[in-house]
Amino acid sequence: MHLHCIGIGEDKLYTLARALRECGYVVSGSGEDISAAQKSEMEEEGWPVTGETPSAGQIHTGLEGVITGAHVKPDHPELLKAADLEIKIYSVPEFLYEFARYKTRVVIGGDSGRAAIASVILHVLEYHNREVDHVISGEPEHTAHLTKDNDFILLTGNDLPSSETDKTPEFHWYRPNIALLSGMGAETETEEHFRIFVDRIVKGGIAVYNEEDEKLKTIVETSENPIRKHPYGRPEYEEENGAIILDTPEGPMPLELPDELALHHLAGAKWICQHMGVDEDDFYEAIAAYGM
Known part of the structure; x- marks a missing residue:
């Protein structure tokens, strides 16, 4: 082609x-x-x-x-x-949807933290030798890996226009099977964009969302789209000598994290990894070897 x-x-x-x-x-x-x-x-x-x-x-x-x-x-x-x-003329998001039409599309949305959450997910999958397609937009760089054979593709998306000729918000194109929403801005237009995004999740799909964002929580929980809804929030932790001690099923886990927001990223990433076939114990095993 x-x-x-x-x-x-x-x-x-x-x-x-x-x-x-x-x-x-x-x-x-x-x-x-x-x-x-x-x-x-x-x-x-x-x-x-x-x-x-x-x-x-x-x-x-x-x-x-x-x-x-x-x-x-x-x-x-x-x-x-x-x-x-x-x-045929494509914007980047439209082309990615066509490329991934028959894959399981996992989309990380939200107003912040998209690349950080995706990075955690990719680390966990790589640690357990699970290959996945991905296109991640963020700082300090964009990364992409595409194949014709992988079942899953991990994408990050926002609500900005796809291009000068395609004003569709980027993440509306992706129609995720599994979506994570980390939070959203305060603009009224943004609320409508997120509402449409949730409604475009494939029927029977999954929405993982930050329940500490009240507006986002309302949007997801009032959606009539027949999807599974999984809230997450900041996990339990303690601070000891400047280190964060995370409470896990395997016991206390010391982590070097830049800030409290990284805990939210971990919580959301854990849900996504579980929906991609990585159980909780295996997730934490991988996280123990990860530096954020």
Whole structure:
């Protein structure tokens, strides 16, 4: 499958493009904001890439799709030509949904902590030799790994527009089978975005949510979507000589955590890992070897 990425200099799209190439896709790209490091990597690996001046030179009928970066303007020459040739144009979230349509989609949403929670989950799965697809957006970097065979895919998502040409909130595209909501902002529009996200969880799916966020709790608990709802909050702990001692079924566990918020991340990640087949004891075994 040959895909063309417009605005490939955007870190999120560049990371996705790399993962798609490693998965066996033919990927070309263009962009005015390609960094020197990205350009060097692409040249070394033989990517067909153009940059600097927007043109329609790489758009042709042999393409099976075009993926546009979040900041590419609607009047970009390549977008216009793709539309003229009736080539399917995807935002990054829309493409990821199509890629993962037949996988179990696990989506970490919320106004903060998405990448941190996903990092915990990936560590636990890797510790127990369980491979999973993932596309994680966050600081200090974006990461992605895609395969044609893995059953699960882990995604992070927010309620920002998917692109300049697709105003759908990013996480509305994903239609998760399993979702985690860590919290939400105070904007009225944000509340509506989260309400729609919960309603778009696959029927019979699972919503794990921070019950200490009252507005979020109300949204999840009043949703009429037939899903399972699992609240979580800050776990029990004590402080001793500056260290956090977590109360677990296996007994007290000392952890080096940056702040109390990290405890919430652990609690949410534990629920998600259990729904992905890792039991509680195995979760804590992995966490004992994890530094946040």
